[in-house]
Amino acid sequence: GAVVSQHPSRVICKSGTSVKIECRSLDFQATTMFWYRQFPKQSLMLMATSNEGSKATYEQGVEKDKFLINHASLTLSTLTVTSAHPEDSSFYICSATETPDTEAFFGQGTRLTVV
Amino acid sequence: GQQVMQIPQYQHVQEGEDFTTYCNSSTTLSNIQWYKQRPGGHPVFLIQLVKSGEVKKQKRLTFQFGEAKKNSSLHITATQTTDVGTYFCAGNFNKFYFGSGTKLNVKP
Numbered sequence: 001g002a003v004v005s006q007h008p009s010r011v012i013c014k015s016g017t018s019v020k021i022e023c024r025s026l027d028f029q030a031t032t033m034f035w036y037r038q039f040p041k042q043s044l045m046l047m048a049t050s051n052e053g054s055k056a057t058y059e060q061g062v063e064k065d066k067f068l069i070n071h072a073s074l075t076l077s078t079l080t081v082t083s084a085h086p087e088d089s090s091f092y093i094c095s096a097t098e099t100p101d102t103e104a105f106f107g108q109g110t111r112l113t114v115v
Numbered sequence: 116g117q118q119v120m121q122i123p124q125y126q127h128v129q130e131g132e133d134f135t136t137y138c139n140s141s142t143t144l145s146n147i148q149w150y151k152q153r154p155g156g157h158p159v160f161l162i163q164l165v166k167s168g169e170v171k172k173q174k175r176l177t178f179q180f181g182e183a184k185k186n187s188s189l190h191i192t193a194t195q196t197t198d199v200g201t202y203f204c205a206g207n208f209n210k211f212y213f214g215s216g217t218k219l220n221v222k223p
Contacts, residue, residue, distance in 0.1 A: 034210065043121075043203060044158070044213045093157055095211075101146060101165075104211055106157045 002028045004096050006107025013084055013114055021079045021110045023094035029074040030096035034104065035067075038091040050077050084114040119206040121214030129222050134191040136217035138204035145207040147187045149178060152216070153200045161189075161202075194221045 003026040013019050023033055032051050036044040048064075050056040050071035058064045066088075068080040077096075081088055093109040121138045128134050138147065146165040150158035162171055164180035164187060171178045177190045191198055201218045205211040 032210075036213075041218075043215045046210065046212055049210050095158075100209060101207065103148065103160050103163055104205070105160065106150075109157045 002026075002096075002098075002103075002105045004030075004094065004105045004107045006094055006110055008110060009108055010111045011113070013112070015085055015114055016083055018080055018082045019084055019112060021081075021092055021094075021112075023077045023079070023096065023107050025075045025096045025105070028096075028098050030077075030098060031074065032100060033071055033077040033094055033096045035069060035077075035079050036093045036095070038093060038109075040091075044093065047079075081112065084112070086114045088112065089114045119204060119212050119214040121204055121217060123217055124215065125218045125220070127220045127222065128194050130196060131193050134194050134198070134219055135188055136202050136204075136219075137186065137188045138206070138214045139186045140206050141185070142208070143184045145184075145209070147180060147184075147207065148205045148211065149187075149189050150203045150205060150213075151200050152203065156200075158203060191219075194219070196221050196223050 005024045007022045035047045038044045046059050047062045048056045048058045048069050050069045052071050052074050056069035071077040094107045095104040097104045119140050148163045149161040152158045162178050168182045169180040175192045179188045199221050201216045203216045204214040
């Protein structure tokens with residue numbers, strides 16, 4: 001199947017710093033990418049939807065100024081956690097689809113720990 | 116936002132027993148997808164259901180989509196220890212919202 005690469009897989013950062021997570025579709029053009037957050041033993045919570053070349057659409061309760069999403073090309077979307085705090089520690093995972101109704105391919109996820 | 120309810124939250128079965136997880140939406144879905152996440156891993160796509168009343172099978176796994184396209188189920192026949200993991204449905208409301216997942220534990 002198609003491959004979505006997410007980097008880094010793990011990151012530890014100090015409180016107050018920013019962290020960028022990259023999500024790349026390696027063998028298809030992803031018109032839409034989704035960013036999820038997963039707390040331990042919980043489901044994936046949709047944070048935002050990004051479409052290439054346009055502003056991301058954030059879910060209710062997600063701070064767009066804190067979680068900056070950029071989808072500058074058909075193969076790359078980035079999530080930047082700005083001014084990270086310990087409560088931002090979580091597993092972040094992206095998925096990408098070629099069209100809205102097709103299978104979503106997931107990245108490997110990023111384990112963020114803010115100390 | 117849109118919600119997809121999934122039950123049960125946990126299921127412990129003896130190897131060889133059957134297992135079923137259910138998803139329900141209050142609104143009609145365009146389609147529904149099912150994923151499996153092994154402990155420590157990321158979700159892996161299993162199948163997509165699109166048509167009303169659709170039934171698809173993958174070896175011991177049977178997936179159903181309700182007539183009203185508001186509910187779906189995943190049934191595993193004669194579970195094996197390799198079936199351990201969390202099974203998620205994801206309902207398509209022009210974007211995918213995941214159910215809460217059902218964690219399956221299979222005792223050998």
